[in-house]
Amino acid sequence: MIQTTQLSKKYGKAEVLHIASLEIPTGQSFGLVGNNGAGKTTYFNILLDLIRPTTGAIVNHDIQVNESEEWKSFTGSFIDESFLIGYLTPEEYFEFIGDLRGMNKADVKNFLSQFDEFFNGEIIGKKKYLRDLSKGNQKKAGIVAAMMGNPQVVILDEPFANLDPTTQIRLKTIIKELTENRKVTVLISSHDLTHVTEVCERIVVLDNGNVVKDIVTSAETLKELESYFAV
Amino acid sequence: MITNFLNLEWKQYFRSANWQKSVFLNIFLVLFGLYFAVCFLLIGIGGYFILKEQFPEQDPLVLANSFLLYAILGDLIFRYLMQKLPVMNIKPLLTLSIKKSKIVHFILIKSSFSFFNIMGLFFYIPFAVVLMVEGYEVSGVLGWLFTMIFLIQSANFLNFLINKNTIAFGTLIAILLGGYLVQYFEFFDLPGFIGTGFDFVYQNPTTVVVFAGFLAILYIVNYKQLRNEVYLDALISEKTKEVTASDLSFTEKLGDLAPFIKNDLRLMWRNKRTKSGIWMLALGLGYGLIFYTNPMYAEIDVLMVLVGIFSTGTFLINFGQFIPAWDSSYYKMLMSQNFKYERYLKSKFTIMSISVVLLFLLGIPYVYFGWEILAVHFAAMIYNIGVNTHVILYGGTFNRKKINLDEKAAFNFQGTGAVQWLIGFPLMFLPMGIFGLINWLVSFEIATITIAVLGFIGVALHKKLMASITKKYIKNKYVMIHAFNQEN
Numbered sequence: 001m002i003q004t005t006q007l008s009k010k011y012g013k014a015e016v017l018h019i020a021s022l023e024i025p026t027g028q029s030f031g032l033v034g035n036n037g038a039g040k041t042t043y044f045n046i047l048l049d050l051i052r053p054t055t056g057a058i059v060n061h062d063i064q065v066n067e068s069e070e071w072k073s074f075t076g077s078f079i080d081e082s083f084l085i086g087y088l089t090p091e092e093y094f095e096f097i098g099d100l101r102g103m104n105k106a107d108v109k110n111f112l113s114q115f116d117e118f119f120n121g122e123i124i125g126k127k128k129y130l131r132d133l134s135k136g137n138q139k140k141a142g143i144v145a146a147m148m149g150n151p152q153v154v155i156l157d158e159p160f161a162n163l164d165p166t167t168q169i170r171l172k173t174i175i176k177e178l179t180e181n182r183k184v185t186v187l188i189s190s191h192d193l194t195h196v197t198e199v200c201e202r203i204v205v206l207d208n209g210n211v212v213k214d215i216v217t218s219a220e221t222l223k224e225l226e227s228y229f230a231v
Numbered sequence: 232m233i234t235n236f237l238n239l240e241w242k243q244y245f246r247s248a249n250w251q252k253s254v255f256l257n258i259f260l261v262l263f264g265l266y267f268a269v270c271f272l273l274i275g276i277g278g279y280f281i282l283k284e285q286f287p288e289q290d291p292l293v294l295a296n297s298f299l300l301y302a303i304l305g306d307l308i309f310r311y312l313m314q315k316l317p318v319m320n321i322k323p324l325l326t327l328s329i330k331k332s333k334i335v336h337f338i339l340i341k342s343s344f345s346f347f348n349i350m351g352l353f354f355y356i357p358f359a360v361v362l363m364v365e366g367y368e369v370s371g372v373l374g375w376l377f378t379m380i381f382l383i384q385s386a387n388f389l390n391f392l393i394n395k396n397t398i399a400f401g402t403l404i405a406i407l408l409g410g411y412l413v414q415y416f417e418f419f420d421l422p423g424f425i426g427t428g429f430d431f432v433y434q435n436p437t438t439v440v441v442f443a444g445f446l447a448i449l450y451i452v453n454y455k456q457l458r459n460e461v462y463l464d465a466l467i468s469e470k471t472k473e474v475t476a477s478d479l480s481f482t483e484k485l486g487d488l489a490p491f492i493k494n495d496l497r498l499m500w501r502n503k504r505t506k507s508g509i510w511m512l513a514l515g516l517g518y519g520l521i522f523y524t525n526p527m528y529a530e531i532d533v534l535m536v537l538v539g540i541f542s543t544g545t546f547l548i549n550f551g552q553f554i555p556a557w558d559s560s561y562y563k564m565l566m567s568q569n570f571k572y573e574r575y576l577k578s579k580f581t582i583m584s585i586s587v588v589l590l591f592l593l594g595i596p597y598v599y600f601g602w603e604i605l606a607v608h609f610a611a612m613i614y615n616i617g618v619n620t621h622v623i624l625y626g627g628t629f630n631r632k633k634i635n636l637d638e639k640a641a642f643n644f645q646g647t648g649a650v651q652w653l654i655g656f657p658l659m660f661l662p663m664g665i666f667g668l669i670n671w672l673v674s675f676e677i678a679t680i681t682i683a684v685l686g687f688i689g690v691a692l693h694k695k696l697m698a699s700i701t702k703k704y705i706k707n708k709y710v711m712i713h714a715f716n717q718e719n
Binding site: 048049050051052072073075077079082083084085086087088089092095096097099100101127128129131149 | 474489490493494497498501502560561562563564566567568569570636637709712713716
């Protein structure tokens with residue numbers, strides 16, 4: 001369960017995020033939608049304690065994220081390429097993250113083997129540094145790293161952008177499998193309404209930092225969102 | 232068209248965030264350039280008279296000519312290491328309606344006016360003027376001067392042709408060393424032989440045409456080569472090299488610090504900025520040779536502390552001053568990972584301490600200059616581990632500048648702020664002051680022991696110091712994340 005109360009972030013006088021209350025129950029697949037500057041990444045950054053809220057707080061599984069660091073042990077995330085270490089090969093990167101998450105080499109290898117199809121032979125054993133991979137392949141590596149070490153919460157910012165159609169479909173399957181047994185909470189932000197309605201059971205629309213819609217996904221959701229954004 | 236290009240260049244220079252942010256740095260660089268210009272100018276003006284005084288029986292011009300081989304080779308080697316044809320920033324121009332030939336000419340001509348080409352003129356022009364004033368034939372001197380200018384320009388274009396070609400570089404070094412050796416052993420005076428060629432130019436100024444022709448040929452070859460390569464998959468592409476991973480399993484012995492230490496080793500080995508910094512180690516280690524071989528400094532004991540701190544601590548200083556900026560490009564990720572900050576800092580501390588011990592061991596041959604030197608170096612090693620590592624880690628909490636690992640180290644001041652300059656004081660001058668004072672008041676032995684004891688105190692307080700440093704890092708976390716997020 002992730003609870004957000006009276007959360008706001010101001011830069012000078014401009015308020016970029018204001019969420020009075022938002023509860024994300026454990027095991028939910030949660031989608032965050034909004035135009036550029038709506039506050040999606042800001043919300044994720046506060047959730048990951050990368051920036052401080054002006055007021056309020058986020059509590060991730062009973063831990064207030066800006067008070068204790070315990071949430072790190074069960075939270076995996078990928079925001080953008082700056083989450084990758086460019087001078088490592090993907091294998092070394094996975095090993096590094098695995099190390100931090102208490103996995104040994106065999107665990108890492110075992111874990112990665114599930115993603116052979118997702119990687120499509122373009123990540124492992126290529127003898128390339130992460131910085132030399134294409135944007136799409138970098139993203140694949142980052143997304144998989146976010147899922148290492150059995151996290152209870154997975155946070156992905158714009159996971160579908162830059163991915164090829166086949167990989168997008170595979171990623172959707174992976175996310176669905178992740179939330180299948182209702183143990184892992186997945187938070188996704190996206191500009192692609194089709195994808196997000198397909199994977200997420202609940203969608204929250206942000207506009208200028210405010211929650212303007214909170215929808216349980218149904219057959220009509222896509223239409224509803226499209227008409228909302230068509231202005 | 233040309234004005235458009237120049238306009239772009241101008242904006243590129245003055246609008247780069249680097250320029251706007253660090254005015255002091257730019258002033259420093261300008262002063263640095265001016266310093267060299269003035270030096271060259273003084274040598275250019277005074278060179279004639281110095282040569283005349285030192286070697287009264289020889290013609291200064293002939294003498295200068297006999298050194299030109301070294302000057303030219305040195306110039307080429309320097310360029311090989313430092314100068315690169317700036318091609319990356321023409322990418323946005325390729326799809327516009329500008330003829331490719333025009334772009335290529337522009338790049339090439341622009342390179343003619345680089346720092347490397349201008350500096351030499353500060354020497355050659357005043358030297359030529361002095362020659363004329365001293366009664367040398369004007370036409371001859373002018374022929375000689377233009378030959379020099381053409382040679383500088385030729386070196387400029389030759390460099391782009393041989394760039395990144397290690398064989399060519401090896402040949403240059405071989406000629407330089409070979410020329411020196413055959414001259415030294417009086418086997419054959421190669422530099423003198425080349426020099427007579429330049430004497431000939433002075434006597435027959437029309438031969439300058441040959442050098443102009445040479446320059447023209449080089450320009451055309453450069454143009455042809457470049458014109459064929461202004462494509463995204465050729466020159467302007469970023470080359471990706473295949474990874475050769477080395478086995479770092481020996482670090483496993485360091486327990487839970489291993490992942491970070493492995494990363495740091497890879498960081499150093501795989502990035503341009505850090506890789507060229509490794510050369511600094513050799514320089515730092517050899518630093519003592521400047522002082523210890525010179526009897527003038529032999530009486531000044533304090534210098535041993537300076538050399539001791541510096542030679543065992545070059546890595547500590549070079550690496551330590553940019554903690555945690557080395558990890559700036561993925562700092563956000565680190566901060567959302569599951570580890571204790573103390574572990575991260577401890578790994579940096581361990582790497583620095585190991586380097587200090589290793590550099591001390593490598594510096595043991597200094598004992599040749601006296602056992603006192605080794606004793607002071609040993610004390611300095613302890614001081615480095617006990618005091619300086621903590622000081623530099625503490626200084627790291629003030630780092631607010633991102634480092635781009637893909638850029639070269641020499642003359643790269645990215646990530647440098649006031650902290651990097653200020654931190655030098657406690658690191659080097661504090662132990663020097665303490666040592667100097669006690670050495671003067673009591674004795675050499677006590678002074679040396681004091682330095683070592685200070686180091687041991689630091690080691691004893693290690694846990695406490697690290698805890699408070701860690702606190703400071705955690706306190707500054709958000710500011711650092713924000714700062715490292717800014718592109719320079």
